[in-house]
Amino acid sequence: MEIAANRVVGLSYTMRDVSQDEELERYDKDDLDYYIHGQQGFFPGLERALEGCVVGDTFDIVLEPQDAFGEYNPKEVQSVSRDEFPDDFELEVGLFIELVSADAQDADEDEGVIYWIKEFGEKEVLIDGNHPLAGKKLHFQGEVVEVRDATDEELAHGHVHTDGCHHDDA
Numbered sequence: 498m499e500i501a502a503n504r505v506v507g508l509s510y511t512m513r514d515v516s517q518d519e520e521l522e523r524y525d526k527d528d529l530d531y532y533i534h535g536q537q538g539f540f541p542g543l544e545r546a547l548e549g550c551v552v553g554d555t556f557d558i559v560l561e562p563q564d565a566f567g568e569y570n571p572k573e574v575q576s577v578s579r580d581e582f583p584d585d586f587e588l589e590v591g592l593f594i595e596l597v598s599a600d601a602q603d604a605d606e607d608e609g610v611i612y613w614i615k616e617f618g619e620k621e622v623l624i625d626g627n628h629p630l631a632g633k634k635l636h637f638q639g640e641v642v643e644v645r646d647a648t649d650e651e652l653a654h655g656h657v658h659t660d661g662c663h664h665d666d667a
């Protein structure tokens with residue numbers, strides 16, 4: 498079966514940061530990474546390369562930032578007062594926080610914007626709205642291990658249900 502829209506794809510691969518020559522992610526054959534093809538939930542550049550591939554095909558591809566987590570945008574970095582955080586909040590570099598604007602508190606939790614803490618001092622906290630991997634060129638090497646049609650439920654949920662995974666979200 499070829500990789501095509503609305504099929505579940507299971508991959509084993511390594512993802513490396515090219516500039517640092519650092520391994521960022523590894524999925525072995527007994528611990529695959531799954532995505533639904535054509536639903537924009539995966540790396541666009543990698544999906545394009547995998548279109549039409551079958552089980553057993555290997556891939557070795559370098560993605561420019563715009564095909565991975567986007568270019569780094571310095572405007573997404575902002576400074577907020579430490580007073581904005583609760584007193585007992587333990588600040589930590591790399592910690593993800595979600596900011597919800599005051600007028601959106603009743604809205605979906607999707608309305609919040611995710612930032613991560615870049616650095617902090619006694620008065621100021623520098624938060625970054627870029628994905629931590631924004632601006633990075635990423636090297637993927639791996640193999641297509643599984644391809645199957647997505648179930649109606651998976652398509653409705655927009656994510657893959659792997660063996661033994663049960664949940665109630667709709």
Ligand code: ZN
Pocket residue numbers: 651654656658664666
């Ligand atoms: Zn689900």
